[in-house]
Amino acid sequence: MKRKVELVVKSVHDIALETIEMTLMNEYVAKTAIPGQFLHLSIDGHTLRRPISIANTDDKNNEITILFKKVGDGTKQLAAHKPGMSIDALGPSGNGFSYDGNSNSVLLVGGGIGIPPLYNLGKTLRNEGINVTAVLGFQSKEYVFYESKFRELGKSYVVTNDGTYGHQGFVTSVMDQIEDFDTYYSCGPIQMLKAVTKLLHDHSGYISLEERMGCGVGACFACVIPTNNNGGYKKICKDGPVFTADEVIL
Template identity: 55%
Template sequence: MKKKIVEVTKVETIAQDTIEMTLAAPGITTGIQPGQFVHINVGSNSSHLLRRPISIADVDLMEQTVTIIFKVVGSGTAQLGQYKVGERLEVLLPCGTGYPIDSINMSKALLIGGGIGVPPLYYLGKKLADQGIEVISILGFQSSSNVFYESKFNQLGDCHVVTDDGTYGYKGYVTDVVDQLSLKYDYYFSCGPTGMLQAVTNKLAYQDGYISIEQRMGCGIGACYACVVPTNDGTNGFKKICKDGPVFRANEVVLR
């Protein structure tokens, strides 16, 4: 992880309140693993003292750029969304632990994303596809206005979109589609709201998989203990989401 000044090279609204931003990050893109995140300083002086953790959606090794996607949900992300091409941001990059795909033997993977948990799964899917692994994706959104990256996931393999209100794709939850399609796969990889992750891990309790937890953070480097999660090994221990995660083996930690 390095503190870096990066330049904004692209800003685009891709869905309701959802912004895609590309950052020039020369010299550090080769070390980024799927599932890691960027910790961004969006304020100055006394404004927004805490950095914002944003998942990495894509990495272009040729162009030496990193793409992030975030939803405007408060003043911090609203301020981040106001940055223009050519402006600069101070970031910590890359942060956290990613999906350990190089140590997993599989031929077919299921990706399950919900809302702003979809972006990190895209770079994961690209890396899996590059390794010749068949990729199936289930992407959940609140409504049709929130859907993004469907075409990109379709380029990786079969992609199924679900909306809570049924205005696009399947109606219901991502776990409903798992049931309906009777999918076969070796491992699943999931990222999204805690409630969704709980439903996914309960539904797929007998499957091998990994989850990525969305969480507010303090320091982003494991020093402040602001983002701990209980372990599920009976030791009453804790894991730091920002350092030990955000990716964990399914059922390694207690979701709450």
């Protein structure tokens, strides 16, 4: 259940080009967050909060890990936080990934900063004995992160747009190498999600949408998306960010 929380910064690290890993402390979030949910962070001097996916939780040590790219003044200011500083947040926010318990194997397909929530999901499913395969897409070698962590979960493929690391191309370029799976989960840019859902249309799947949000609680209609339900709309911040692959129109 989403509520206002205070997060205490434990550590901040650069893990790839323009990419920050931040570990935060909060007992409530660490014990209640599920894979696919996000934190809506307040940054001093900025009216709008920043939605950041949860990449990992450690309920024994009350830790939450987030990853984000430094792409503007807000995220650069966030990255400048030091251990011991506090961050005001709403969370855990949104609806996370669903798992029906019938799958023996899953495919995770992530692009760029859409990869972090898939790690949290993959770790959770692997702990339940589910076979996990991952396809991770990046711009180039300098942006690659968490490769070793995903390889600990199962077979993983790294793809870069320019071919400087792993396979060259897009995440769909290696799909013909993937062994059969029951369900897929994908998070990343809209164009990537369009390509993935089209290619995997005969599989059950879930997608998580990256979207710049306004209020983050479903009141401002800044992040609505059309659905296949008689022309209706859903709010990514409140009804998502996770949807079934055939639920929304990308």
